[in-house]
Amino acid sequence: MDASEREQYRAAIHGDREAFEMIIRTHSRTLFAIAFAILQSREEAEDAVQDSLVKAWKMRWRVRDPEKFPAWLCMIARHRAHDVFRRRRPVPLSAQIIEPVEPEPNGSSALDQQLHSALAALPELHRAALTLRYFEEMDYRTIENTLGLTNGALRGILGRALASLRKQLRPALVSTD
Amino acid sequence: MATVHDEIDNWLAADLYGELSDEEQRQLHTHLVECAVCRKTHQETKTMNKILEETFAQQKPDPAFEQRMLASFRQRIPERSGLLKLLADLMRLRAAQVTAVAAVLLALVQLGRMITGETATPQRARDRYANEQLFEQPSQVAATSEPDRAGALEKSDELAAGKPKDLALPAPPPSSGTRSELHKDFKALPATVAPAKTPQAETAAKEIGSEEAMNYVAEPSSAETPAPELVNRKLIRNATVELEIVSFDDAVQKITAFAKEERGYVATTDSQKQANGKLRGQVVVKVLPENLDRFLQKIRGLGELKNQTLGTEDVTKAYFDTDARLKNARVMEQRLVDMMKTKTGKVSDLLQVEKELGRVREEIEKMQGELKYWDSQVQFATVTISLVEKDMEEPAAFLIKERSQLALYAPDVEKIYNDIKALASSKVQITNAQLNRDYSGRISATMSMLIAPEESEAVIGRVKSFGRVENFQTQTERIAQGGTGMAENAKTKRDKVELNITISREEQEQAFQQTSLRIRTSSVDEKARDLRTLAEKQGGRACSSTFTRDPDGRELANIWLRVPMKNYSALMQSLHSLGKVEDVGVHRQDRTGTQIDEANAPADISIQVYSQGNIVSSETGLFATLRRTLTQSASAIMWSLRMIGVAVAFLAPWVIAIVFIVWFVKRIARARQSKAR
Structure with missing residues (x-):
């Protein structure tokens, strides 16, 4: 993190609106990725990001170390997404995943459906790491920073995530090959 | 691999x-x-x-994603403006937060204080103990500062009252002004009414002053007797004058001369001689009414005027009534005389007429006498002059009365009481003797006696020798007999001497000199005992003593000694052998105007013997100060904590209740929301 970035975070913490808006421009996609990883829904993820940005602005004074500001933002987004996720609990998870797939009963959608359920079966952290990787093409270090992981942990996480997906999708993969 | x-x-x-x-x-x-x-x-x-x-x-989110996020953020968080923003920003500052917390804590402390009604007194218990026991300085200070404060209050009261006073002040002058104006008018009046008055009289009027202005109002009207409208009026004028003169005879001579000048005469003179040879008397002078005023002026020059009254009686109506009736009576007489002259009719009728004539004549004579009297009264004004020679009240003899008050202090009151009683003889009479013993066993006696003048010196001397004289007062009074003031050749006589004696025990005597001091020593008990023996050696004694020991091992003995003044310095010297003498304070009462036997006068010494205790070392030095400061701050913090605790305890139920209510309301709202969904 360079000095200008840190200065930006510091200004945002001290109530500089422009700095905060700049942070929104640079970081909202990351937040979206995190929320999406949890919710698996673009609309809900967008709402969650909006909510968490508002909350972050209101609670920004709680952050002491400007360097931790991005991680803190991510944490807020994750909590917010969890809240949303919890609230929709009454709707069964499997049903929701199956629902949008049903109207498209072709081959590729079958693979999609399999992929969805495989992704849903992954631990949340794995899903988040994957999402960040594929959405933002982030390198390992940035992902680790964003998710608050220690150095080197991500390599195992992504490896396991890919392996798990691969195992579940093997039949489909073979057929496509 | x-x-x-x-x-x-x-x-x-x-x-x-x-x-x-x-x-x-x-x-x-x-x-x-x-x-x-x-x-x-x-x-x-x-x-x-x-x-x-x-x-x-x-x-993946579409390219417009960021814009959407920004737009929604801006919509949901509208930019704050002005003061609110400033406040919100301010609260984000660390310093502001610290201040806010401190303010809250302070508020809590204050709240705790209000609840408990306690004030911050983080004074060390030990210090307090020392202060109260040793010197009671705080109370003294309070006592001395109290009147100051009271004085200040009074002053402020005065200031407050000052305004009304000042406002009230200007009121009188106008009234006095009006009075003086009235006065002027008053004085001016006679001047206008009586322009004929002689300048001499006018100057005299000014001399006499305002109080006699009344007389001058009356005078002009009376002085106008010859005025046209008053010619036919019959006025009786009389005056009384009281004068103090040097010599009675001279005055009477002069009055006679004045009366002659004014064509009057001295009607009567009488005089009495007083016991001191001075004369008092009265002279009645008749003068012509028109000369009355001049005559009075002259008389005033004789001596000091004490009193003067002027009276005028108008007898015009009565005079003319009588005059008319006289004329009628004369006519009646003439007719009766005529009846007698004709001599007709019976004898009895004649007798009747004669009788009637007699009655009428008698009436005529009476009326004539009356008129004559009035005439004489009107013709001459009567001036009654009372004359008193000066120094009328000079005393004839003097009586010297001597009264003495004697206060004695004695170790044995009763013995002296009896000794004095034994002095009684024909020359020494005891009029009153009383021996009192109060509930606490204190004895005092009061005696009164009358002593023949020639014996008085000796008897008083003897009584004085019985005890220590605290006070002796003699009052000599010269009583003049038969008058007041001075007299050159009056006799002087001595009366019996009255002696009042008060005898009290020595303990009650107020000390001539009071000393307070402290002695620091390691063994308080022992030194206190030493002190007692030292005092006895110097002819004194311990009047009271206390001994205390506090939890820190500090011992404290208060001893009050009384020694004669002559041994005072010796005792003070010997005190140094007991330990370190500190804080010596001497208070001496110089009773001026009373003869006192200074060598034997009692001196009080209040001694405080104390030890420093086992734990506490000297109370001076850096470490002691540091320790004291630390202890004080620690106790201050403890006190603050206690207050905060009280406040929190006070507020906690409310906070809990409010939080519970909020939580409950939120829960209900959430339940409704989920149900709606």
């Missing part, structure tokens, strides 16, 4: 995401060439990556 094979998933993933170093990439490729299983996995992973990329690419 077992590690690569075992963790092939991680390696492949890292390879996929370009996270392998060149060395690692080389290792992976080597392994993939060797291991068929891993090669297959590599293939599958690559395929899956493609699928994943495709899938995620669909879900």
Whole structure:
């Protein structure tokens, strides 16, 4: 993190609106990725990001170390997404995943459906790491920073995530090959 | 390369995401060439990556995503303006937060204080103990400062009252002004009414002053007797004058001369001689009414005027009534005389007529006498002059009365009481003797006696020798007999001497000198006993003593000694042998105007013997100060904590209740929301 970035975070913490808006421009996609990883829904993820940005602005004074500001933002987004996720609990998870797939009963959608359920079966952290990787093409270090992981942990996480997906999708993969 | 094979998933993933170093990439490729299983996995992973990329690419946020986020943020958080923003920003500052917390704590402390009604007194208990026991300085200070404060209050009261006073002040002058104006008018009046008055009289009027202005109002009207409208009026004027003169005879001569000048005469003179040879008397002078005023002026020059009254009686109506009736009576007389002259009729009738004539004549005479009297009264004004010689009240003799008050202090009151009683004889009469013993066993006696003048000196001397004289007062009074003031040749006589004696026990005597001091020593008990013996050696005694020991091992003895003044300095010297003498304070009462036997006068010494205790060392020095400060701050903090605790305890139920209510309301709201969904 360079000095200008840190200065930006510091200004945002001290109530500089422009700095905060700049942070929104640079970081909202990351937040979206995190929320999406949890919710698996673009609309809900967008709402969650909006909510968490508002909350972050209101609670920004709680952050002491400007360097931790991005991680803190991510944490807020994750909590917010969890809240949303919890609230929709009454709707069964499997049903929701199956629902949008049903109207498209072709081959590729079958693979999609399999992929969805495989992704849903992954631990949340794995899903988040994957999402960040594929959405933002982030390198390992940035992902680790964003998710608050220690150095080197991500390599195992992504490896396991890919392996798990691969195992579940093997039949489909073979057929496509 | 077992590690690569075992963790092939991680390696492949890292390879996929370009996270392998060149060395690692080389290792992976080597392994993939060797291991068929891993090669297959590599293939599958690559395929899956493609699928994943495709899938995620669909879900990726569109390019306008950031703009949407910004727009919603701006919509939901409208930019704050002005003061609110400033306040919100301010609260974000560390210093502001600290201040706010401090303010809250202070408020809590204050609240705690209000609840408990306690004030911050983090004074050390030990110090307090010392202060109260040793010197009672705080109370003294309070006592001395109290009147000051009271004085200040009074002053402020005065200030407050000052305004009304000042406001009230200007009121009188106008009234006095009007009075003086009235006065002027008053004085001016006679001047206008009586322009004929002689300048001499006018100057005299000014001399006499305002109080006699009344007389001058009356005078002009009376002085106008010859005025046209008053010619036929019959006025009787009289005056009384009281004068103090040097010689009675001279005055009478002069009055006679004045009366002659004014064509009057001295009607009567009478005089009395007083016991001191001075004369008092009265002279009645008749003068012509028109000369009355001049006559009075002259008389005033004789001596000091004490009193003067002027009276005028108008007898005009009565005079003319009588005059008319006289004329009628004369006519009646004439007719009766005529009846007698004719001599007709019976004798009885004649007798009747004669009788009637007699009655009428008698009446005529009476009326004539009355008129004559009035005439004489009107013709001459009557001036009654009372004359008193000066120094009328000079006394004839003097009586010297001597009264003495004697206050004695004695060790044995009763013995002296009896001794004095034994002095009684024909020349010494005891009029009153009283021996009192009060509930606490204190004895006092009061005696009164009358002593023949020639014996008085000796008797008083003897009585004085019985005890210590605290006070002796003699009052001599010269009583004049038969008058007041001075007299050159009056006789002087001595009366019996009255002596009042008060005898009290020595303890009650107020000390001539009071000393307070402290002695620091290690063994208080022992030194206190030493002190007692020392005092007895110097002819004194211990009047009271107390001994206390506090929990710190500090011992404290208060001893009050009384010694005669002559031994005072010796005792003070010997005190130094007992320990370190500190804080010596001497208070001496110089009773001026009373003869006192200073050598034997009692001196009080209040001594405080104390030890420093076992734990506490000297109370001076850096460490003691430091310790004291620390203890004080610690107790202050403890006190604050206690207050905060009280406040929190006070507020806690409310906070809990409010939080519970809020939580409950939120829960209900949430339940409703979920139900609606």
